[in-house]
Amino acid sequence: MMKPKAHIHRFYLNFVFLGGIIFGTIFSVFSKNTSFRSIVWLILATILFLFSWIFARKFCLILALIAGILLSLWRGSVYNFENLKIAQNIKKDVTVRAAVLEDPDLKEDGSLKIRAKVIEISNEQFNEKAFISLKTNQEIRRSDEILVKGKISEGFGDFAISIHRGRLIKISPKSDFIRDMRDSFAEGVRKFIPSPEVDLGLGYLLGQKNSLPEEISKALTITALTHIVVASGYNLTVLVMAAQRVFNKISRKIALFVAILLVLGFVFVVGFTPSMIRAGIVAIFGLILWYFGRKTQAYFLLTFVAAITLIFEPSNLLNLGWQLSFASFFGVLILSPLLQKIFFEKPEKLNSALKLFFETFSAQIATLPLIIFTFGAVSVISIFANMLVLPFVPSAMLTTFLTGIFAIFSPIAHFFGFIAELILKYSIFIIGEFSKIKGAQLEISFGFSEMLICYFCLILVVILINFKLRKDKILGILNES
Known part of the structure; x- marks a missing residue:
């Protein structure tokens, strides 16, 4: 009598499917x-994916992998086609209408660096990212629509095109309730904490790095602490852990609800940057x-979030913030x-x-090859600067937040503002x-090849350590028995 074919756990089907999405996206984006x-x-x-999920046999692993690759090839082809379409305007002097995606960066020479989503070029509709100076x-401000005239150049990173030294024709202010609420909150904080401490505090809490003095910005770069003022997974982790500790004493459900609301609110306030979306998911x-x-499976979580962010926006693969975010995440x-x-x-x-x-x-090691490249x-x-500064970031975020919350009650706001100022002065x-x-x-x-070799060696080290730990665990069990 033939034995029935054993089913495999659908976790492995999901893992292989997500891995196929990542592999297919890499191939699609770089091959264009x-x-x-x-x-x-x-x-x-x-x-193919539904078939593999329903039957869940060993051969279905191959079907799930093919399904993931085909899905990402389809999404990547759509993305590449739109990029090639907008690239036809390169070297042309045109008028571009675009929506501002993030707060513009003001540089030393007085120029604004704007990350925007192209809406229209010479009356033709588009939906790609552009870098405009x-x-x-x-x-x-963020969410405003701008009309810019200039010569289109090739893009870089996840920008399909770029315009350097463009001429601003018109600004169409757009309503953005979250942005306005954020800016109003920041103004309240500024009444009770002096500069430059308040600039660093708002960088911690809201990711507002644009108002930081140039001297502090350079110092953050030298000490590799820029990540604390670029709203990221670290800032979000601080908020989530605080919500869990406080509200879990009341109810696990309430803690979950409040923490998710905080995550969504933080992402909306900061903006939908690739690293912020990754951190939110x-x-x-x-x-x-x-x-x-349930215990978090780190490998699955890393693969899941990478696949989800890439299938929705393949250009994330070329975004430096996304790359550093995942390298740090791996570490x-x-x-x-x-x-x-x-x-x-x-x-x-x-x-x-x-x-x-x-x-x-570990985060420093994992991001080092990419940073050098x-x-x-x-x-x-x-690592020493991080060790001395990071432990005080949660306290600085909390006191800065409470200063803004109690801005209408001056005595309380002054109290929290004073504490925040001391912590930020230390930082x-x-x-x-x-x-x-x-x-x-x-x-x-x-070069690029050296960077790949470094990451290959890092992954090999992780595999060898895993192998050694499993071998030691098995030997330990055998010795006990």
Whole structure:
């Protein structure tokens, strides 16, 4: 009598499917292929995935992988076609109407650097990202529509096109309730905390780095602490953990609800940047697993979030913020726990300072090849600066937040503002002093192939450590028996 074929767990089907999406996106974006634009490929991918999910046999792993690849090839072909279409305007002097995606950056030379979504070029509709630089005395805010005339150049990163030294023709202010509420809150905070402390505090809390003095911005770059003023997963983690601690005492459901509201609110306030979207998805996914008492599988979580963000926006693959965010994510969630297990028998009993050290060190190692390849420099004192500054970020965020909340009650706002100012003064002192150390930043450069070799070696090390730990665990069980 023949044995019935064993089913496989659908977790593996999902994992392989998501891996196929990532692989297909990488191939599609770099090959610039447009031959899979037909909706037929999307339908075929859907049928294959559903078939593999229903039957869940071992051969279905191949079907799930093919389904993921076909889905990403279809999405990538649509993205590539739109990019090629807008690229036909390169070297042309045209008028562009675009919506501002993030707060513009004001540079030392007085120019504004604007990240925008193209709406129209010479009466032709588009939906791609553009980088625009221009000089103007007029205020441009997030969500505003601008009309710019200039010569279109090739894009870079996730920007399809760029316009340098454009001429601003018109600004059409657009309502953005979240933006206006954020700016109103920031103004309230500024009444009780002086500059530059308030600028750093708002950078922590809201990701508003544009008002930071140039001296502090440079010091943050030298000490590799820019991530604390670019709203990211770290800032979001601080908020989520605070909500969990406070509201979990009342009810697990209330803690989940409040934490998710905080995540969504924070993402809306800061803006839908690739790194912020990644952080938001990770936070919500992690909260749901926490609520149901499930342990987070780091490898699956990393693959899941990467696949979701890439299928919705393939250009994220070329976004430096997205790349650094995932490299850091890999370091904190995968490399750090492995190193802790190598050096300590009971890593779960480590104190918060040691855990912070391992997480910071792992994030630095994971992002190092990409940073050197992109910037040609590396901070040699970053881990020490991070260790001295990061523990005080939650307190600075909380007191800055309470200062804004109680802005209408001056005595209370003055109290929290004073505490926030002291903490932020300390942070600025540490950042400034470390940035002055001679040789704090070394100039190193290597090419794309060297970067790939570094990441290949890093992944190989992770695999070998995993293998060693599993082997030691098996030997330990055998010795006990």
